Amino acid sequence: MRTGLFYLLLIFSLFISNACLAKVELFEFENDQQQQAYQTLSEQLRCLVCQNQNLADSNAELAQDMRNKTYQMVKQNKSEQDIIDYWVSRYGDFVLYDPPFKQITLILWLGPFVLLILAIYIGLRIVRSNKAQEITVNNKDKREEIQKLLDS
């Protein structure tokens, strides 16, 4: 029982998000709404120096500057969309963790679904052709033999 609980906790520990451990700077906000906006933004925006980290997770100097700028804009009561537009106009779509749905990102968004459908189609075909082979025993003697074996 105890070991079971131990393993359960071990598994749950895998789900602790990195974001919870992110460095917290001493930014003061006027209200919860601003703080919320800042949090979501710093998690959505990519640090361009360490490209697999978001602003909240990164300790790079550029990330600090970007956090600062984001904080200032939040304090000026700019909307989240305005702030995102500010960053995209400077660093391109790459600054967003979630790439926007555009012509150029079509393969990125739809590719996996196309592959999935293709895989299902090929899988079905293989299964069907296997079934077809099973039934086609044309030789009469052989069929009787098989029947005998099955009955015995």
Next chain:
Amino acid sequence: MNRYIPIALFVLLVALLAFGLTNDPKEVPSPFINKPAPEFSTSQLYSDEMISVAGMKGKVWVLNVFASWCVSCRAEHVLITELANKLTTPIVGLNYKDETTDAKQWLASFGNPYDMIAVDYKGSIGIDWGVYGVPETFIIDKKGLIRHKQIGPVTAQALNEIFFPLIEKLEKES
């Protein structure tokens, strides 16, 4: 016929991956190309006068982001000097997140190829220009549009294949 399909798919995948290897993910294309250069007005390193983007209008100019703490800036310094020597086009330095004394010392020991040096102590101009690594170099045309961005140090190849021809072309534009 059918048994060639896996081989064909494999070759296709290899080609795709090989293509992926030739791309440098560190090079984020700038959305600024052919867009107006972001305005700034800041103090200069060696002059009391302010320097602004608006003040450069009507001229082709080069903005080179550098810092004394940046190692690859030292590597490209020779080439920036070559650019400055061969052309009359103004070369503006943007001293990015640097201490004034360090910057002056750096320029004293390596030489100063810049016509003017704008000071960006806090890095806010850098962010406005979409700078994410030093050095970076921009070419701005007479209308104030950014026409080229070099990410990372300028190379001799970039100088000969992009900088000289492009600046020559831009100088002819009205």
